[in-house]
Amino acid sequence: MTRLTASHRSDYSLFRTLATRWGDVDIYGHVNNVVYLAYFDTAINGWYLDEGMLRMGKSEKIFLVVETGAQYFAEIKFPDTVYAGISVMRLGKSSVTFDIALFTNDAETACARGQYTHVLVDQQTRRPVAIEGHTRHCFEKYLVKPLSG
Amino acid sequence: MTRLTASHRSDYSLFRTLATRWGDVDIYGHVNNVVYLAYFDTAINGWYLDEGMLRMGKSEKIFLVVETGAQYFAEIKFPDTVYAGISVMRLGKSSVTFDIALFTNDAETACARGQYTHVLVDQQTRRPVAIEGHTRHCFEKYLVKPLSG
């Protein structure tokens, strides 16, 4: 993966608030790297549910992750509050790729930044379907030129 | 274990706010039973840290769990907000047992209720030490007669 730079809050217009947990912390006294991806997953799906782009357990079309990844710049500690800044890097016919950055408490510079690609599929067949209507509109609202790496 | 009744918010005076995550939900579409215990763990330790009863990675005396358990009355769904109501059921020389109940969103009746026992130990020897001073004072503040089961 190309090495990304740590982005800033001002690079994003969509934010989600996330909470750390005691068990997120590993033997090294900081939030384990894997948990950052759980923050991504929660930020994205929580936004979908709030926007009505997904209905929990009731949608005929669901989003499956085909790629995810993160680069780590600084530690997260418990009980930090984490803010996810989200923008849409790429919007294809059936897929969407997010640029997500995590910020702790009042920090302006990201402690981690990653990419996360969802494909919209039919829940039964698991075959890709087109992203349309309200859902596409929500993505377009946050579609930006990719930040320089 | 004796079957507990679902307690109410009015039974508690100490509350902690917890956030659900996408991955908390299992194949049955609700938060997995194990995660409720992670909510307990986060509520108790988060309170300790906020009160200065514990310093993350820096305390010579730490709390270890010797017993935990929960009874389940209703589902939690993502992205519910969960409120933990906490009271101190028993306060011994080195141990403390909490009555913890979880409430979703604006529900007045608990969706789960459990017990959680911490023992204060020396971090090096892992032998029990006395709960004293500020920490004991914090526990005494929330010490109540056990609710009738």
Place this chain on the structure above:
Amino acid sequence: MTRLTASHRSDYSLFRTLATRWGDVDIYGHVNNVVYLAYFDTAINGWYLDEGMLRMGKSEKIFLVVETGAQYFAEIKFPDTVYAGISVMRLGKSSVTFDIALFTNDAETACARGQYTHVLVDQQTRRPVAIEGHTRHCFEKYLVKPLSG
């Protein structure tokens, strides 16, 4: 809860093998208390699937947890292998309560022991249904008198 004694491998005839993970370990360098419950959950449901008592995502009747709990006697470390010893303490019309103990590596004495109660419900209505046939037979095979606490 009544204080349980640490049981032994010889107290059980059904065993399940479980693997620890790096992220199971918390800031204190041992497996976090919550993860023990995930071991219980995996041991029980894994046995159901192997025995055909449950089909993943295809059963009209599913088991929901109404109570769980554990008492902790000794630490688990990564990368220990954990063995769950399981017996059936109580078998009701719709519910089953297990006595579960966890053993690390070649230890004969349990590092933790708990109880875990499942209720069989209709997946749609979530109302209790009778445990019958093959499933009841599997439970009866491991039904023992409760060990003295």
Place this chain on the structure above:
Amino acid sequence: MTRLTASHRSDYSLFRTLATRWGDVDIYGHVNNVVYLAYFDTAINGWYLDEGMLRMGKSEKIFLVVETGAQYFAEIKFPDTVYAGISVMRLGKSSVTFDIALFTNDAETACARGQYTHVLVDQQTRRPVAIEGHTRHCFEKYLVKPLSG
């Protein structure tokens, strides 16, 4: 990230065995994407411990993750057994990047493949230190030309 192809078991010579858990499965009935990264983390650190490259809680030099990521080709279900195939893509002065692929049961083609970069740091200062001696030797043993994407 460049789109990777699904690699095969024959592309790797180092393997680690991993176990799925009931709670790994999300509302869609398959192992949640985040858990794949926990498999990576467990495979790598478990290998370190077995090889004596790391001593749990006792090493003056520890490995911290600076980058991780995965691409997903097929589902993992509970209770699948997962095998991680590992090779070293890049070995720098203080860092090592792994190519990791996950294989379920007897599948020859990877269900997921990712990259995972560790930096060796001094536990106190958290500053990079050189990878030397036995540890470097272990990495060199599995150092291969990167597979064609």
